[in-house]
Amino acid sequence: MAKKIIIPAVKSAANQKLQQDQAIKDNIRIIDELRDLIPPLQGEEFRQLQDNILKQGCREPILLWRNGTDYVLVDGHNRYRICTENNIKFDFRLLHFEDIGKAKHWMIENQLGRRNLTPEQASYLRGLRYESEKMDNRGYGQVESKGQNVLSTSERIAKEYNVSEKTIKRDAKFARGLDAVGSKNPELKRDLLAGDVKARKADIQKLADVPAEEIGVIDKPEDIAKAVTKSSPKTDTAPSDPKKEAFVHHRKEILRALELVGKKMDAPSYDNLIAKLDELKAILEI
Template sequence: MDNRTIDFNGTSEEAKKRKQIARTLAGLDTNMTLDILPELDLLIPRPSQEEVELLEESILAEGLREPISIWKHNSKQIIVDGHNRYAILKRHNLPLEVNILHFQDIEEVKDWMINTQLGRRNLTDEKRAYLIGMKYEREKKQQGRKKKLDEEKRKDFPLLEGNTSNISAKTIANQVNQSDRTIRNYASFYRGVNLLSTEMQSDLLEGNIKISKGHLKKISQHAGQIKQPIQDLEELSKTVERFTLKSAPMPKPKASRALLEKDMIAKAEQVFAQSEHLTVEERAQLLDSLSQWAQSQKEQL
């Protein structure tokens, strides 16, 4: 396997042409080392052991079918797609083939990675929920920054029209074929997961542990009070319990017997007053019914 590099700068047609040319040229076999950023690595689904073995067999038998995508930034060559392929190639000391993708900053990298991962089939339900929640939160934040910049511009140019488009749960819902309520739940799930330790996040998103979405929603509602990442399930349970007790409504003070009797008599008088249109016999029957009800309640004591 030869080492090849494909630079994807320019239009899609130019990139496609360069890709075709580059794949026909054999480069030098160099020991290229790529960089992995933990905050980007979290966006990549972890394959099962069986999937790793099948991928490894395929690479050893047929070579690399799809190059590893990287972002060159500050003298680093950061992997944005192909973490698992890279691990296999390094393990067997095989040369690399990479695509160089161009991004303005790491935020644009994350947007690209989120959309790329959401197009894949091997995502756990937790990972998909996390990515969709992240997508919604990120686009909301970007929309807020853009709105603020537009407002600053209009101070100097009052006639400048602002962009009135807003990112809403419904917007993302249409993109991923879900309800807007589900998108808001995913956003709450995403915020809750971010309050966990890195190890817990990885275990949860890969399906190795289960955590109630209600628990994640509860801690996300009190994110400002959580100063350190939650380390394990026991700590999570205690944290949820603390916030649940804290937010529980205070029980109403018990009314005295005298007040209860007074209130009951007042309601009975009100009912009897509304029965003025009844005949004397009917009113007598009503009083008898009230008396029977009172007696039955007394017998239950």
Template sequence: MAKKTLAEKMAENSRSVVEALKTNTIGSFSSTENIKKNIVVFDELKDLIPPLLETEFLALKDNLQKHGCKDPLKVWQTTNQAINISENPDDIVYVLIDGHNRFQLCNELHIPFNIQIDNFESITEVRNFMIDFQLSRRNITPQQASYLRGLRYNTEKKLVTNNLFQNKESDVISPDGQNVHLDNSAISSNENSNEIIEQSSAILPNGQNVHLDNSAKKTTAQELGEYFNVDEKTIRRDADFARGLEKLSPAVRKEILAGQVKVEKSKIQKIGKAKDLNEPINSLDEIEEIYQKLTVEGSNQNISKSSHKNDKLIHERYLKLTDTLNKAYESKSAKEINALKTAFSKFLEALN
């Protein structure tokens, strides 16, 4: 069976959004009530839901009190093993995947609600479904959309990376057509690792390499860009933004995504590119402090590169000057003397 492309998988997810809106029939009343009492909320999935402003939350509360909970809450029927719980791995568990705010309010206010059960093969499939579902909503802000698109890209990239680690002995064909032998250090240190990873679908399940025509091969960023109707560079910037937000504490991240505090997107993106940030950032002051530090470090690196390049140029001009001087001394011709003047002038330019 041919391997499904990312575009095909996303199309299936999109269709599943529509199917998920159809109410499922769920057993007897007693079994339904039992499921409701045992719904599990995963913070990892809850954090994918864009936070409501206080006014929006209060409006939802008022609406539920007046009209009840009309739309069913969506839950994922799975097992403990699928969500990495080792105890009783075969036990069935019901994980909430949509309606987190309604679930909280209905429990607090004792408002009845209905549920609808969906089946997914993995938590990654659930995450992708939830991201697509949230992006399909009209009230989502540009920052929230950027965050969700970035999460989607980073998830796809992580899946490809994991596949590479499982097949370390294989070579990947890089974008320039060269074979690259991958190991953990190569993937983490290579400057073009994004491009190499995205091209790595050239590795077949049997470990063989297939050289793909660059004109026919699309990167993950290109496919996601087409799917979400944005350009490839936007997807990559979204990925940096998502990585930056993930380095913040949940409270600060929630405030930014809810629009309660304002932080320049470029600062979060810069933080997202930083490698050595292991502790969560807990305040706006910390964000500013880390951003300034990263900016200074980046400037110093640029100065160092520029200085190294200039030293190399000075050395080259010096060698040229000494060579031209020797020739002028030996020949004493007008041509060589003029060449010496030119070489000396260029040497002075490099020094300045």
């Protein structure tokens, strides 16, 4: 008698679990801002992954962040695409983050822990991490003290990935330059990161300092070099003025800080703006 009661109860619990899982799968959301943190696979890599899943099924769960009633995809974008396009079953695992900023931190660090990154992809992700953490005073961007030595954000990240501090700062410019490309042509940005098309890394880094309104149309890699050349100041026979050059540089930094304040409206972005203004006051000696 007991068995007859237990078996229906087990079946009912199993059915309920299946319904709950399906409800989650029906509410999976892809956020472009997060998806773009995932370095795209090259054509052959994607085809190989697709062949493996078609033959063996999806053996790794995709990772989801529960954000209210949404379940945001944070890892497994390619597997999710292949499974949904081919009606293949997949499992998932839930992760918990306080906000989208914490989700981005986790995604960047998770991607940097993978071995199949190209040098350009690793550079882009390190640059994104530096740009994010230098602005974050809530635990990620704070300096690390060791005795009387204090590590800056760039020094700390450089030490972690065994590269120079200058490399991290060049990575940051590369990341900003690629994001500038992406704002004009998202597909070209993905192709550059995937390695399907090539552009000089130095030109992409220089693009980081070109005002958005001066970049113009970017349809192909050659347009990046043109945008940089067009924006480059003409040579002048007059001697350079270090104070003026520093002013121009900080003017751009302050404009970026103002844009960030407008977007985030939080204490760290305000603190960053104040710091940039203080640096400018020191240069102008006022």
